[in-house]
Amino acid sequence: MNEIKISWFTKLMFKLWPGMAMMSMAKKMGIADPLFDEAQELFSKVRRIDVLPSASGLRGFILVLDRKTALYFYQNGDHFIYDGFEMGRYEKGDITIFDNAKHNG
Incomplete structure (x- = not known):
């Protein structure tokens, strides 16, 4: 992955306006997409996310x-x-679902 240099101004934006800084970085990286804005809008309103294994056998x-x-x-x-x-x-999910996951590193 190509590295992006972060200017002092962008660092300041991350401190003061993180949302705006993320949008700016996404644009610089070529991933600015209205779909991500919609995802941000959705997930920012969610209070709880549970992760469950698939029950279908897949x-x-x-x-x-x-x-x-x-x-x-x-x-x-x-x-x-x-x-x-x-x-x-x-139902509530199992918060230990990732405890036995293999870690890369």
Whole structure:
């Protein structure tokens, strides 16, 4: 990945206006996309995110937002893809789900 030099002005922006600084950095890195703004808008309103393993038997996971909306992700080769959502009332997730994950490093 290419490194980006961070100017003193950008560092100041991160201290005073982190959201604006992130938008500026994203633009410099070529990833400024309205989709990310929409994701920020969505996730900034979420108070709780639970992670659950997929119940379907496929390799994947479920993100549950505020115990009301489930986002489904399934493995596709070396990455995960979004597979849809459902709405309803969901149980709390297991906060130790990543405890046995292998760490790179």
